[in-house]
Amino acid sequence: PMMRFDTSYSQPTGGQPRDEYEAALDTWNKMDLANVHGFPVWEPEVFELFKSNFGELKAIFASYAMSGGSGAKGGMTMDQGELTQFSMDCSLETGELPITRIIKIFERADVVDENSKSRQKASTGDGALELHEFFEAL
Structure with a gap:
């Protein structure tokens, strides 16, 4: 098996x-990427891009997550409608990647596997x- 990237050797980007770096590290360590094609070959490079751009990426998420949320978790989560709006605004939908596939990806990311890094119960x-x-x- 291929060795996983060790984030403990990482440092904040110049x-x-x-606090932003630590939030990026915490978020990365919660992510379950084992089902993503090519993982973990690309992990070090993608982590560096993720870490370096975390502030902007988090702001994009927050903008869409707050667009229609309600209740205590409304601004901290993105529902399917908000993801669909994000997908349309970013032109993610194509002939090869229809909105139905984007929604399936959404549903897959929302599932907690029994081997999840988040240590949550499978659901x-x-x-x-x-x-x-x-x-x-x-």
Whole structure:
């Protein structure tokens, strides 16, 4: 088996606030990427891009997650409608990647596997993506 990337050797990107770096690291460590094609071959490079751009990526998530949420978790999760709006705004839907496939990816990211890094009990999900689940879907 291929060795996994060890994030403990990572450092903040030049000028990156420590709290942003730690939030990126925490989010990355919650992500279950084992089902993503080519994992873990690309993990070090993708982690560096993720870490370096975490502030902007989190702001994009927050913008869509707050667009229609309600209740205590409304601004912290992205529901299917918000993901669909994000997909349309970013032109993710194509002939090769129809909206039905995007929704299936959403549903897959929302599932908690029994081998999940989040240490949560396996479940079918709650119908809304948390920050780390959103990044899994992307």
